[in-house]
Amino acid sequence: MPKISIVLPVYNGLKYLDSAIYSILNQTEQNYEVLICDDASTDGSLSYLKQLENLNHNVRILYNDKNLGLFKTLNKLIKACQSPLIHLWAQDDIMMPNCLEECLNFHNLYPNITMSYHGVEYIDENGLVNPSEKIDGTPSIIDTKLYAILSSKWGCIPGNISNITINTSSIIAVGLFDDQMTLSADFDLWTKLAAVGDIGRIPYKLTYLRLHAAQLSRNYKSIALRIEEDTLIQKRIIGLLAENKDDFNIAKRFWRWKTQPTYFNDLLYLISVKEYDEGKKLAALLYSETNIIGLFFRWSIVRTLRFLKLDIKFYLNILDR
Missing domain, CATH: 1.10.287 (Helix Hairpins)
Incomplete structure:
Protein backbone atom coordinates (compact mmCIF):
# COMPACT_ATOMS: atom_id res chain seq x y z
CA MET A 1 0.00 0.00 0.00
CA PRO A 2 1.36 3.45 -0.88
CA LYS A 3 1.90 5.84 2.04
CA ILE A 4 -0.03 8.67 0.43
CA SER A 5 -2.33 9.32 -2.54
CA ILE A 6 -2.14 12.48 -4.61
CA VAL A 7 -5.42 13.33 -6.32
CA LEU A 8 -5.49 15.75 -9.23
CA PRO A 9 -8.65 16.89 -11.06
CA VAL A 10 -7.92 18.30 -14.51
CA TYR A 11 -10.00 20.51 -16.74
CA ASN A 12 -8.33 22.23 -19.71
CA GLY A 13 -5.13 22.41 -17.70
CA LEU A 14 -2.59 21.58 -20.39
CA LYS A 15 -0.72 24.89 -20.08
CA TYR A 16 0.65 24.13 -16.60
CA LEU A 17 -0.01 20.40 -16.35
CA ASP A 18 3.51 19.25 -17.13
CA SER A 19 5.10 21.27 -14.33
CA ALA A 20 2.33 20.35 -11.87
CA ILE A 21 2.73 16.61 -12.44
CA TYR A 22 6.50 16.46 -12.67
CA SER A 23 6.79 18.29 -9.39
CA ILE A 24 5.00 15.25 -7.91
CA LEU A 25 7.19 12.72 -9.69
CA ASN A 26 10.34 14.47 -8.46
CA GLN A 27 9.48 14.27 -4.77
CA THR A 28 12.01 13.07 -2.20
CA GLU A 29 9.29 10.68 -0.95
CA GLN A 30 8.55 8.11 -3.66
CA ASN A 31 6.09 5.76 -1.94
CA TYR A 32 2.90 7.26 -3.34
CA GLU A 33 0.18 6.84 -5.92
CA VAL A 34 -1.06 9.58 -8.24
CA LEU A 35 -4.70 9.55 -9.33
CA ILE A 36 -5.65 12.03 -12.04
CA CYS A 37 -9.13 12.52 -13.47
CA ASP A 38 -9.74 14.51 -16.64
CA ASP A 39 -13.10 16.28 -16.46
CA ALA A 40 -13.93 16.25 -20.20
CA SER A 41 -11.18 18.65 -21.23
CA THR A 42 -11.14 20.06 -24.75
CA ASP A 43 -7.51 21.21 -24.90
CA GLY A 44 -5.70 17.87 -25.29
CA SER A 45 -5.14 17.30 -21.57
CA LEU A 46 -6.47 13.72 -21.66
CA SER A 47 -4.15 12.69 -24.49
CA TYR A 48 -1.19 14.04 -22.56
CA LEU A 49 -2.29 12.19 -19.41
CA LYS A 50 -2.68 8.84 -21.22
CA GLN A 51 0.88 9.12 -22.49
CA LEU A 52 2.06 9.87 -18.96
CA GLU A 53 0.27 6.83 -17.54
CA ASN A 54 2.17 4.57 -19.94
CA LEU A 55 5.48 5.97 -18.68
CA ASN A 56 4.94 5.82 -14.91
CA HIS A 57 3.48 2.93 -12.92
CA ASN A 58 2.58 5.24 -9.98
CA VAL A 59 0.09 7.16 -12.11
CA ARG A 60 -3.53 6.15 -12.73
CA ILE A 61 -5.70 8.10 -15.15
CA LEU A 62 -9.48 8.35 -14.86
CA TYR A 63 -11.77 10.45 -17.02
CA ASN A 64 -15.32 11.77 -17.13
CA ASP A 65 -17.35 11.41 -20.32
CA LYS A 66 -18.95 14.77 -19.57
CA ASN A 67 -17.89 17.70 -17.42
CA LEU A 68 -18.91 17.06 -13.80
CA GLY A 69 -17.18 19.97 -12.09
CA LEU A 70 -14.36 20.19 -9.56
CA PHE A 71 -15.94 18.72 -6.45
CA LYS A 72 -17.68 15.74 -8.07
CA THR A 73 -14.39 14.93 -9.78
CA LEU A 74 -12.47 15.20 -6.50
CA ASN A 75 -14.97 12.87 -4.81
CA LYS A 76 -14.53 10.35 -7.61
CA LEU A 77 -10.76 10.44 -7.13
CA ILE A 78 -10.96 10.17 -3.35
CA LYS A 79 -13.16 7.06 -3.58
CA ALA A 80 -10.47 5.42 -5.73
CA CYS A 81 -7.61 6.09 -3.29
CA GLN A 82 -5.79 3.21 -1.61
CA SER A 83 -3.70 5.13 0.95
CA PRO A 84 -4.38 6.23 4.54
CA LEU A 85 -3.55 9.84 3.59
CA ILE A 86 -4.64 11.97 0.63
CA HIS A 87 -2.87 15.05 -0.64
CA LEU A 88 -5.10 17.24 -2.78
CA TRP A 89 -3.50 18.78 -5.84
CA ALA A 90 -4.27 21.34 -8.56
CA GLN A 91 -3.25 21.56 -12.21
CA ASP A 92 -1.74 25.05 -11.86
CA ASP A 93 0.61 24.53 -8.93
CA ILE A 94 4.08 23.17 -8.17
CA MET A 95 5.18 21.04 -5.22
CA MET A 96 8.49 21.78 -3.60
CA PRO A 97 10.64 18.60 -3.64
CA ASN A 98 10.15 17.84 0.07
CA CYS A 99 6.39 18.47 0.16
CA LEU A 100 5.15 14.90 0.53
CA GLU A 101 7.97 13.94 2.89
CA GLU A 102 7.15 16.78 5.28
CA CYS A 103 3.42 16.07 5.12
CA LEU A 104 4.00 12.41 5.96
CA ASN A 105 6.36 13.31 8.81
CA PHE A 106 3.77 15.65 10.29
CA HIS A 107 0.92 13.14 10.10
CA ASN A 108 3.15 10.45 11.60
CA LEU A 109 3.87 12.85 14.47
CA TYR A 110 0.16 13.68 14.90
CA PRO A 111 -1.69 10.57 13.66
CA ASN A 112 -5.10 11.57 15.07
CA ILE A 113 -5.58 14.84 13.17
CA THR A 114 -8.27 14.85 10.49
CA MET A 115 -6.30 17.04 8.06
CA SER A 116 -3.35 19.39 7.80
CA TYR A 117 -2.40 22.43 5.76
CA HIS A 118 0.98 23.97 5.06
CA GLY A 119 2.43 27.28 3.94
CA VAL A 120 2.74 28.36 0.30
CA GLU A 121 4.73 30.68 -1.91
CA TYR A 122 2.68 32.52 -4.53
CA ILE A 123 3.81 32.57 -8.15
CA ASP A 124 2.43 34.37 -11.19
CA GLU A 125 1.50 33.00 -14.61
CA ASN A 126 5.19 32.85 -15.56
CA GLY A 127 6.31 31.10 -12.39
CA LEU A 128 7.85 34.18 -10.79
CA VAL A 129 7.59 34.24 -7.00
CA ASN A 130 5.63 37.04 -5.34
CA PRO A 131 7.48 37.30 -2.01
CA SER A 132 5.44 37.45 1.18
CA GLU A 133 6.80 38.19 4.64
CA LYS A 134 3.51 37.38 6.38
CA ILE A 135 4.09 35.58 9.68
CA ASP A 136 1.58 32.94 10.78
CA GLY A 137 1.55 32.38 14.53
CA THR A 138 -1.13 29.68 14.44
CA PRO A 139 -0.09 26.63 16.52
CA SER A 140 0.66 23.24 15.00
CA ILE A 141 -2.52 21.69 16.38
CA ILE A 142 -5.86 23.50 16.04
CA ASP A 143 -8.85 22.15 17.93
CA THR A 144 -12.48 22.76 17.00
CA LYS A 145 -12.86 25.85 19.17
CA LEU A 146 -9.69 27.53 17.90
CA TYR A 147 -10.62 26.72 14.30
CA ALA A 148 -14.02 28.36 14.80
CA ILE A 149 -12.50 31.41 16.52
CA LEU A 150 -9.91 31.97 13.78
CA SER A 151 -12.26 31.26 10.88
CA SER A 152 -15.02 33.50 12.23
CA LYS A 153 -12.52 36.37 12.34
CA TRP A 154 -10.30 35.83 9.30
CA GLY A 155 -12.12 33.44 6.98
CA CYS A 156 -10.82 30.18 5.52
CA ILE A 157 -7.52 29.67 7.32
CA PRO A 158 -6.28 26.50 5.54
CA GLY A 159 -6.51 28.29 2.19
CA ASN A 160 -6.35 26.54 -1.16
CA ILE A 161 -6.78 22.89 -2.07
CA SER A 162 -3.13 22.35 -3.03
CA ASN A 163 -1.74 22.72 0.49
CA ILE A 164 -4.08 20.19 2.11
CA THR A 165 -3.41 16.64 3.31
CA ILE A 166 -6.40 14.68 4.62
CA ASN A 167 -6.81 11.56 6.70
CA THR A 168 -8.69 9.21 4.36
CA SER A 169 -10.89 7.69 7.06
CA SER A 170 -11.84 11.18 8.28
CA ILE A 171 -12.99 12.47 4.91
CA ILE A 172 -15.01 9.33 4.30
CA ALA A 173 -16.61 9.74 7.73
CA VAL A 174 -17.75 13.34 7.15
CA GLY A 175 -19.12 12.65 3.69
CA LEU A 176 -16.56 13.98 1.18
CA PHE A 177 -16.97 17.33 -0.60
CA ASP A 178 -20.49 18.74 -0.89
CA ASP A 179 -20.74 18.52 -4.67
CA GLN A 180 -23.88 20.66 -4.69
CA MET A 181 -21.59 23.60 -4.02
CA THR A 182 -19.75 25.28 -6.88
CA LEU A 183 -17.02 27.33 -5.19
CA SER A 184 -16.82 26.85 -1.43
CA ALA A 185 -17.06 23.09 -0.92
CA ASP A 186 -13.40 23.09 0.13
CA PHE A 187 -14.03 25.60 2.94
CA ASP A 188 -17.11 23.56 3.84
CA LEU A 189 -15.07 20.34 4.06
CA TRP A 190 -12.31 21.89 6.19
CA THR A 191 -15.05 23.04 8.57
CA LYS A 192 -16.65 19.60 8.73
CA LEU A 193 -13.26 17.99 9.44
CA ALA A 194 -12.40 20.59 12.10
CA ALA A 195 -15.78 20.00 13.76
CA VAL A 196 -15.03 16.32 14.40
CA GLY A 197 -11.35 16.50 15.39
CA ASP A 198 -8.13 18.48 15.53
CA ILE A 199 -6.50 19.74 12.35
CA GLY A 200 -2.82 20.56 11.90
CA ARG A 201 -0.68 23.36 10.48
CA ILE A 202 2.69 22.42 9.01
CA PRO A 203 4.94 25.46 9.55
CA TYR A 204 6.79 25.21 6.24
CA LYS A 205 6.15 26.54 2.75
CA LEU A 206 5.87 23.41 0.62
CA THR A 207 3.90 24.50 -2.46
CA TYR A 208 4.15 27.16 -5.14
CA LEU A 209 0.57 28.35 -5.59
CA ARG A 210 -0.06 29.93 -8.98
CA LEU A 211 -2.34 32.93 -9.33
CA HIS A 212 -3.78 33.73 -12.76
CA ALA A 213 -6.84 35.38 -14.23
CA ALA A 214 -8.42 32.18 -15.60
CA GLN A 215 -9.14 30.75 -12.14
CA LEU A 216 -12.87 30.61 -11.34
CA SER A 217 -12.32 31.84 -7.80
CA ARG A 218 -10.82 35.05 -9.22
Missing part, protein backbone atom coordinates in the same frame (compact mmCIF):
# COMPACT_ATOMS: atom_id res chain seq x y z
CA ASN A 219 -13.71 35.67 -11.63
CA TYR A 220 -15.91 38.59 -10.60
CA LYS A 221 -18.89 36.82 -12.17
CA SER A 222 -18.72 34.27 -9.34
CA ILE A 223 -18.59 36.76 -6.45
CA ALA A 224 -22.27 36.52 -5.45
CA LEU A 225 -22.29 32.72 -5.51
CA ARG A 226 -19.08 32.52 -3.48
CA ILE A 227 -20.51 34.83 -0.83
CA GLU A 228 -23.80 32.91 -0.75
CA GLU A 229 -21.96 29.65 -0.11
CA ASP A 230 -19.49 31.21 2.34
CA THR A 231 -22.35 32.73 4.34
CA LEU A 232 -23.82 29.29 5.05
CA ILE A 233 -20.42 28.04 6.20
CA GLN A 234 -19.71 31.07 8.37
CA LYS A 235 -23.01 30.62 10.16
CA ARG A 236 -22.08 27.02 10.99
CA ILE A 237 -18.67 28.16 12.22
CA ILE A 238 -20.21 30.75 14.52
CA GLY A 239 -22.57 28.03 15.76
CA LEU A 240 -19.57 25.95 16.86
CA LEU A 241 -18.92 28.64 19.49
CA ALA A 242 -22.47 28.75 20.88
CA GLU A 243 -21.51 27.07 24.17
CA ASN A 244 -19.17 29.93 25.11
CA LYS A 245 -21.07 33.22 25.31
CA ASP A 246 -18.00 35.47 25.03
CA ASP A 247 -16.52 33.67 22.01
CA PHE A 248 -19.93 33.51 20.37
CA ASN A 249 -20.52 37.25 20.76
CA ILE A 250 -17.05 38.10 19.46
CA ALA A 251 -17.67 35.92 16.40
CA LYS A 252 -20.97 37.70 15.74
CA ARG A 253 -19.25 41.09 16.03
CA PHE A 254 -16.64 40.08 13.49
CA TRP A 255 -19.43 38.85 11.21
CA ARG A 256 -21.19 42.20 11.37
CA TRP A 257 -18.18 44.51 11.39
CA LYS A 258 -15.58 42.70 9.30
CA THR A 259 -17.09 40.01 7.07
CA GLN A 260 -20.33 41.72 6.02
CA PRO A 261 -18.61 45.06 5.21
CA THR A 262 -16.20 43.09 3.03
CA TYR A 263 -19.19 41.67 1.16
CA PHE A 264 -20.62 45.17 0.80
CA ASN A 265 -17.31 46.26 -0.69
CA ASP A 266 -17.64 43.44 -3.22
CA LEU A 267 -21.09 44.78 -4.10
CA LEU A 268 -19.65 48.23 -4.79
CA TYR A 269 -16.95 46.64 -6.92
CA LEU A 270 -19.53 44.83 -9.04
CA ILE A 271 -21.38 48.09 -9.60
CA SER A 272 -18.12 49.84 -10.55
CA VAL A 273 -17.38 47.25 -13.28
CA LYS A 274 -21.01 47.42 -14.47
CA GLU A 275 -21.80 43.83 -13.52
CA TYR A 276 -25.33 44.83 -12.56
CA ASP A 277 -26.93 41.39 -12.72
CA GLU A 278 -24.31 39.94 -10.40
CA GLY A 279 -24.65 43.02 -8.21
CA LYS A 280 -28.42 42.49 -7.93
CA LYS A 281 -27.86 38.92 -6.76
CA LEU A 282 -25.42 40.04 -4.10
CA ALA A 283 -27.60 42.96 -3.03
CA ALA A 284 -30.56 40.60 -2.57
CA LEU A 285 -28.43 38.26 -0.48
CA LEU A 286 -27.15 41.05 1.75
CA TYR A 287 -30.67 42.45 2.12
CA SER A 288 -31.86 39.04 3.33
CA GLU A 289 -29.08 38.88 5.93
CA THR A 290 -28.90 42.39 7.40
CA ASN A 291 -30.23 45.94 7.38
CA ILE A 292 -28.59 47.57 4.35
CA ILE A 293 -28.52 51.05 5.88
CA GLY A 294 -26.83 49.67 8.98
CA LEU A 295 -24.39 47.74 6.80
CA PHE A 296 -23.52 50.90 4.85
CA PHE A 297 -22.87 52.66 8.16
CA ARG A 298 -20.54 49.88 9.33
CA TRP A 299 -18.78 49.75 5.96
CA SER A 300 -18.20 53.53 6.05
CA ILE A 301 -16.59 53.33 9.48
CA VAL A 302 -14.37 50.39 8.53
CA ARG A 303 -13.29 52.08 5.28
CA THR A 304 -12.39 55.22 7.19
CA LEU A 305 -10.40 53.21 9.71
CA ARG A 306 -8.62 51.41 6.89
CA PHE A 307 -7.72 54.72 5.26
CA LEU A 308 -6.26 55.83 8.60
CA LYS A 309 -4.51 52.44 8.94
CA LEU A 310 -6.41 51.77 12.14
CA ASP A 311 -8.59 48.87 10.96
CA ILE A 312 -6.44 46.09 12.46
CA LYS A 313 -6.33 47.88 15.80
CA PHE A 314 -10.12 48.18 15.63
CA TYR A 315 -10.52 44.47 14.97
CA LEU A 316 -8.12 43.42 17.73
CA ASN A 317 -8.79 46.03 20.39
CA ILE A 318 -12.52 46.68 19.96
CA LEU A 319 -14.16 43.68 18.28
CA ASP A 320 -11.96 41.03 19.90
CA ARG A 321 -12.94 41.84 23.49
Whole structure:
Protein backbone atom coordinates (compact mmCIF):
# COMPACT_ATOMS: atom_id res chain seq x y z
CA MET A 1 0.00 0.00 0.00
CA PRO A 2 1.36 3.45 -0.88
CA LYS A 3 1.90 5.84 2.04
CA ILE A 4 -0.03 8.67 0.43
CA SER A 5 -2.33 9.32 -2.54
CA ILE A 6 -2.14 12.48 -4.61
CA VAL A 7 -5.42 13.33 -6.32
CA LEU A 8 -5.49 15.75 -9.23
CA PRO A 9 -8.65 16.89 -11.06
CA VAL A 10 -7.92 18.30 -14.51
CA TYR A 11 -10.00 20.51 -16.74
CA ASN A 12 -8.33 22.23 -19.71
CA GLY A 13 -5.13 22.41 -17.70
CA LEU A 14 -2.59 21.58 -20.39
CA LYS A 15 -0.72 24.89 -20.08
CA TYR A 16 0.65 24.13 -16.60
CA LEU A 17 -0.01 20.40 -16.35
CA ASP A 18 3.51 19.25 -17.13
CA SER A 19 5.10 21.27 -14.33
CA ALA A 20 2.33 20.35 -11.87
CA ILE A 21 2.73 16.61 -12.44
CA TYR A 22 6.50 16.46 -12.67
CA SER A 23 6.79 18.29 -9.39
CA ILE A 24 5.00 15.25 -7.91
CA LEU A 25 7.19 12.72 -9.69
CA ASN A 26 10.34 14.47 -8.46
CA GLN A 27 9.48 14.27 -4.77
CA THR A 28 12.01 13.07 -2.20
CA GLU A 29 9.29 10.68 -0.95
CA GLN A 30 8.55 8.11 -3.66
CA ASN A 31 6.09 5.76 -1.94
CA TYR A 32 2.90 7.26 -3.34
CA GLU A 33 0.18 6.84 -5.92
CA VAL A 34 -1.06 9.58 -8.24
CA LEU A 35 -4.70 9.55 -9.33
CA ILE A 36 -5.65 12.03 -12.04
CA CYS A 37 -9.13 12.52 -13.47
CA ASP A 38 -9.74 14.51 -16.64
CA ASP A 39 -13.10 16.28 -16.46
CA ALA A 40 -13.93 16.25 -20.20
CA SER A 41 -11.18 18.65 -21.23
CA THR A 42 -11.14 20.06 -24.75
CA ASP A 43 -7.51 21.21 -24.90
CA GLY A 44 -5.70 17.87 -25.29
CA SER A 45 -5.14 17.30 -21.57
CA LEU A 46 -6.47 13.72 -21.66
CA SER A 47 -4.15 12.69 -24.49
CA TYR A 48 -1.19 14.04 -22.56
CA LEU A 49 -2.29 12.19 -19.41
CA LYS A 50 -2.68 8.84 -21.22
CA GLN A 51 0.88 9.12 -22.49
CA LEU A 52 2.06 9.87 -18.96
CA GLU A 53 0.27 6.83 -17.54
CA ASN A 54 2.17 4.57 -19.94
CA LEU A 55 5.48 5.97 -18.68
CA ASN A 56 4.94 5.82 -14.91
CA HIS A 57 3.48 2.93 -12.92
CA ASN A 58 2.58 5.24 -9.98
CA VAL A 59 0.09 7.16 -12.11
CA ARG A 60 -3.53 6.15 -12.73
CA ILE A 61 -5.70 8.10 -15.15
CA LEU A 62 -9.48 8.35 -14.86
CA TYR A 63 -11.77 10.45 -17.02
CA ASN A 64 -15.32 11.77 -17.13
CA ASP A 65 -17.35 11.41 -20.32
CA LYS A 66 -18.95 14.77 -19.57
CA ASN A 67 -17.89 17.70 -17.42
CA LEU A 68 -18.91 17.06 -13.80
CA GLY A 69 -17.18 19.97 -12.09
CA LEU A 70 -14.36 20.19 -9.56
CA PHE A 71 -15.94 18.72 -6.45
CA LYS A 72 -17.68 15.74 -8.07
CA THR A 73 -14.39 14.93 -9.78
CA LEU A 74 -12.47 15.20 -6.50
CA ASN A 75 -14.97 12.87 -4.81
CA LYS A 76 -14.53 10.35 -7.61
CA LEU A 77 -10.76 10.44 -7.13
CA ILE A 78 -10.96 10.17 -3.35
CA LYS A 79 -13.16 7.06 -3.58
CA ALA A 80 -10.47 5.42 -5.73
CA CYS A 81 -7.61 6.09 -3.29
CA GLN A 82 -5.79 3.21 -1.61
CA SER A 83 -3.70 5.13 0.95
CA PRO A 84 -4.38 6.23 4.54
CA LEU A 85 -3.55 9.84 3.59
CA ILE A 86 -4.64 11.97 0.63
CA HIS A 87 -2.87 15.05 -0.64
CA LEU A 88 -5.10 17.24 -2.78
CA TRP A 89 -3.50 18.78 -5.84
CA ALA A 90 -4.27 21.34 -8.56
CA GLN A 91 -3.25 21.56 -12.21
CA ASP A 92 -1.74 25.05 -11.86
CA ASP A 93 0.61 24.53 -8.93
CA ILE A 94 4.08 23.17 -8.17
CA MET A 95 5.18 21.04 -5.22
CA MET A 96 8.49 21.78 -3.60
CA PRO A 97 10.64 18.60 -3.64
CA ASN A 98 10.15 17.84 0.07
CA CYS A 99 6.39 18.47 0.16
CA LEU A 100 5.15 14.90 0.53
CA GLU A 101 7.97 13.94 2.89
CA GLU A 102 7.15 16.78 5.28
CA CYS A 103 3.42 16.07 5.12
CA LEU A 104 4.00 12.41 5.96
CA ASN A 105 6.36 13.31 8.81
CA PHE A 106 3.77 15.65 10.29
CA HIS A 107 0.92 13.14 10.10
CA ASN A 108 3.15 10.45 11.60
CA LEU A 109 3.87 12.85 14.47
CA TYR A 110 0.16 13.68 14.90
CA PRO A 111 -1.69 10.57 13.66
CA ASN A 112 -5.10 11.57 15.07
CA ILE A 113 -5.58 14.84 13.17
CA THR A 114 -8.27 14.85 10.49
CA MET A 115 -6.30 17.04 8.06
CA SER A 116 -3.35 19.39 7.80
CA TYR A 117 -2.40 22.43 5.76
CA HIS A 118 0.98 23.97 5.06
CA GLY A 119 2.43 27.28 3.94
CA VAL A 120 2.74 28.36 0.30
CA GLU A 121 4.73 30.68 -1.91
CA TYR A 122 2.68 32.52 -4.53
CA ILE A 123 3.81 32.57 -8.15
CA ASP A 124 2.43 34.37 -11.19
CA GLU A 125 1.50 33.00 -14.61
CA ASN A 126 5.19 32.85 -15.56
CA GLY A 127 6.31 31.10 -12.39
CA LEU A 128 7.85 34.18 -10.79
CA VAL A 129 7.59 34.24 -7.00
CA ASN A 130 5.63 37.04 -5.34
CA PRO A 131 7.48 37.30 -2.01
CA SER A 132 5.44 37.45 1.18
CA GLU A 133 6.80 38.19 4.64
CA LYS A 134 3.51 37.38 6.38
CA ILE A 135 4.09 35.58 9.68
CA ASP A 136 1.58 32.94 10.78
CA GLY A 137 1.55 32.38 14.53
CA THR A 138 -1.13 29.68 14.44
CA PRO A 139 -0.09 26.63 16.52
CA SER A 140 0.66 23.24 15.00
CA ILE A 141 -2.52 21.69 16.38
CA ILE A 142 -5.86 23.50 16.04
CA ASP A 143 -8.85 22.15 17.93
CA THR A 144 -12.48 22.76 17.00
CA LYS A 145 -12.86 25.85 19.17
CA LEU A 146 -9.69 27.53 17.90
CA TYR A 147 -10.62 26.72 14.30
CA ALA A 148 -14.02 28.36 14.80
CA ILE A 149 -12.50 31.41 16.52
CA LEU A 150 -9.91 31.97 13.78
CA SER A 151 -12.26 31.26 10.88
CA SER A 152 -15.02 33.50 12.23
CA LYS A 153 -12.52 36.37 12.34
CA TRP A 154 -10.30 35.83 9.30
CA GLY A 155 -12.12 33.44 6.98
CA CYS A 156 -10.82 30.18 5.52
CA ILE A 157 -7.52 29.67 7.32
CA PRO A 158 -6.28 26.50 5.54
CA GLY A 159 -6.51 28.29 2.19
CA ASN A 160 -6.35 26.54 -1.16
CA ILE A 161 -6.78 22.89 -2.07
CA SER A 162 -3.13 22.35 -3.03
CA ASN A 163 -1.74 22.72 0.49
CA ILE A 164 -4.08 20.19 2.11
CA THR A 165 -3.41 16.64 3.31
CA ILE A 166 -6.40 14.68 4.62
CA ASN A 167 -6.81 11.56 6.70
CA THR A 168 -8.69 9.21 4.36
CA SER A 169 -10.89 7.69 7.06
CA SER A 170 -11.84 11.18 8.28
CA ILE A 171 -12.99 12.47 4.91
CA ILE A 172 -15.01 9.33 4.30
CA ALA A 173 -16.61 9.74 7.73
CA VAL A 174 -17.75 13.34 7.15
CA GLY A 175 -19.12 12.65 3.69
CA LEU A 176 -16.56 13.98 1.18
CA PHE A 177 -16.97 17.33 -0.60
CA ASP A 178 -20.49 18.74 -0.89
CA ASP A 179 -20.74 18.52 -4.67
CA GLN A 180 -23.88 20.66 -4.69
CA MET A 181 -21.59 23.60 -4.02
CA THR A 182 -19.75 25.28 -6.88
CA LEU A 183 -17.02 27.33 -5.19
CA SER A 184 -16.82 26.85 -1.43
CA ALA A 185 -17.06 23.09 -0.92
CA ASP A 186 -13.40 23.09 0.13
CA PHE A 187 -14.03 25.60 2.94
CA ASP A 188 -17.11 23.56 3.84
CA LEU A 189 -15.07 20.34 4.06
CA TRP A 190 -12.31 21.89 6.19
CA THR A 191 -15.05 23.04 8.57
CA LYS A 192 -16.65 19.60 8.73
CA LEU A 193 -13.26 17.99 9.44
CA ALA A 194 -12.40 20.59 12.10
CA ALA A 195 -15.78 20.00 13.76
CA VAL A 196 -15.03 16.32 14.40
CA GLY A 197 -11.35 16.50 15.39
CA ASP A 198 -8.13 18.48 15.53
CA ILE A 199 -6.50 19.74 12.35
CA GLY A 200 -2.82 20.56 11.90
CA ARG A 201 -0.68 23.36 10.48
CA ILE A 202 2.69 22.42 9.01
CA PRO A 203 4.94 25.46 9.55
CA TYR A 204 6.79 25.21 6.24
CA LYS A 205 6.15 26.54 2.75
CA LEU A 206 5.87 23.41 0.62
CA THR A 207 3.90 24.50 -2.46
CA TYR A 208 4.15 27.16 -5.14
CA LEU A 209 0.57 28.35 -5.59
CA ARG A 210 -0.06 29.93 -8.98
CA LEU A 211 -2.34 32.93 -9.33
CA HIS A 212 -3.78 33.73 -12.76
CA ALA A 213 -6.84 35.38 -14.23
CA ALA A 214 -8.42 32.18 -15.60
CA GLN A 215 -9.14 30.75 -12.14
CA LEU A 216 -12.87 30.61 -11.34
CA SER A 217 -12.32 31.84 -7.80
CA ARG A 218 -10.82 35.05 -9.22
CA ASN A 219 -13.71 35.67 -11.63
CA TYR A 220 -15.91 38.59 -10.60
CA LYS A 221 -18.89 36.82 -12.17
CA SER A 222 -18.72 34.27 -9.34
CA ILE A 223 -18.59 36.76 -6.45
CA ALA A 224 -22.27 36.52 -5.45
CA LEU A 225 -22.29 32.72 -5.51
CA ARG A 226 -19.08 32.52 -3.48
CA ILE A 227 -20.51 34.83 -0.83
CA GLU A 228 -23.80 32.91 -0.75
CA GLU A 229 -21.96 29.65 -0.11
CA ASP A 230 -19.49 31.21 2.34
CA THR A 231 -22.35 32.73 4.34
CA LEU A 232 -23.82 29.29 5.05
CA ILE A 233 -20.42 28.04 6.20
CA GLN A 234 -19.71 31.07 8.37
CA LYS A 235 -23.01 30.62 10.16
CA ARG A 236 -22.08 27.02 10.99
CA ILE A 237 -18.67 28.16 12.22
CA ILE A 238 -20.21 30.75 14.52
CA GLY A 239 -22.57 28.03 15.76
CA LEU A 240 -19.57 25.95 16.86
CA LEU A 241 -18.92 28.64 19.49
CA ALA A 242 -22.47 28.75 20.88
CA GLU A 243 -21.51 27.07 24.17
CA ASN A 244 -19.17 29.93 25.11
CA LYS A 245 -21.07 33.22 25.31
CA ASP A 246 -18.00 35.47 25.03
CA ASP A 247 -16.52 33.67 22.01
CA PHE A 248 -19.93 33.51 20.37
CA ASN A 249 -20.52 37.25 20.76
CA ILE A 250 -17.05 38.10 19.46
CA ALA A 251 -17.67 35.92 16.40
CA LYS A 252 -20.97 37.70 15.74
CA ARG A 253 -19.25 41.09 16.03
CA PHE A 254 -16.64 40.08 13.49
CA TRP A 255 -19.43 38.85 11.21
CA ARG A 256 -21.19 42.20 11.37
CA TRP A 257 -18.18 44.51 11.39
CA LYS A 258 -15.58 42.70 9.30
CA THR A 259 -17.09 40.01 7.07
CA GLN A 260 -20.33 41.72 6.02
CA PRO A 261 -18.61 45.06 5.21
CA THR A 262 -16.20 43.09 3.03
CA TYR A 263 -19.19 41.67 1.16
CA PHE A 264 -20.62 45.17 0.80
CA ASN A 265 -17.31 46.26 -0.69
CA ASP A 266 -17.64 43.44 -3.22
CA LEU A 267 -21.09 44.78 -4.10
CA LEU A 268 -19.65 48.23 -4.79
CA TYR A 269 -16.95 46.64 -6.92
CA LEU A 270 -19.53 44.83 -9.04
CA ILE A 271 -21.38 48.09 -9.60
CA SER A 272 -18.12 49.84 -10.55
CA VAL A 273 -17.38 47.25 -13.28
CA LYS A 274 -21.01 47.42 -14.47
CA GLU A 275 -21.80 43.83 -13.52
CA TYR A 276 -25.33 44.83 -12.56
CA ASP A 277 -26.93 41.39 -12.72
CA GLU A 278 -24.31 39.94 -10.40
CA GLY A 279 -24.65 43.02 -8.21
CA LYS A 280 -28.42 42.49 -7.93
CA LYS A 281 -27.86 38.92 -6.76
CA LEU A 282 -25.42 40.04 -4.10
CA ALA A 283 -27.60 42.96 -3.03
CA ALA A 284 -30.56 40.60 -2.57
CA LEU A 285 -28.43 38.26 -0.48
CA LEU A 286 -27.15 41.05 1.75
CA TYR A 287 -30.67 42.45 2.12
CA SER A 288 -31.86 39.04 3.33
CA GLU A 289 -29.08 38.88 5.93
CA THR A 290 -28.90 42.39 7.40
CA ASN A 291 -30.23 45.94 7.38
CA ILE A 292 -28.59 47.57 4.35
CA ILE A 293 -28.52 51.05 5.88
CA GLY A 294 -26.83 49.67 8.98
CA LEU A 295 -24.39 47.74 6.80
CA PHE A 296 -23.52 50.90 4.85
CA PHE A 297 -22.87 52.66 8.16
CA ARG A 298 -20.54 49.88 9.33
CA TRP A 299 -18.78 49.75 5.96
CA SER A 300 -18.20 53.53 6.05
CA ILE A 301 -16.59 53.33 9.48
CA VAL A 302 -14.37 50.39 8.53
CA ARG A 303 -13.29 52.08 5.28
CA THR A 304 -12.39 55.22 7.19
CA LEU A 305 -10.40 53.21 9.71
CA ARG A 306 -8.62 51.41 6.89
CA PHE A 307 -7.72 54.72 5.26
CA LEU A 308 -6.26 55.83 8.60
CA LYS A 309 -4.51 52.44 8.94
CA LEU A 310 -6.41 51.77 12.14
CA ASP A 311 -8.59 48.87 10.96
CA ILE A 312 -6.44 46.09 12.46
CA LYS A 313 -6.33 47.88 15.80
CA PHE A 314 -10.12 48.18 15.63
CA TYR A 315 -10.52 44.47 14.97
CA LEU A 316 -8.12 43.42 17.73
CA ASN A 317 -8.79 46.03 20.39
CA ILE A 318 -12.52 46.68 19.96
CA LEU A 319 -14.16 43.68 18.28
CA ASP A 320 -11.96 41.03 19.90
CA ARG A 321 -12.94 41.84 23.49
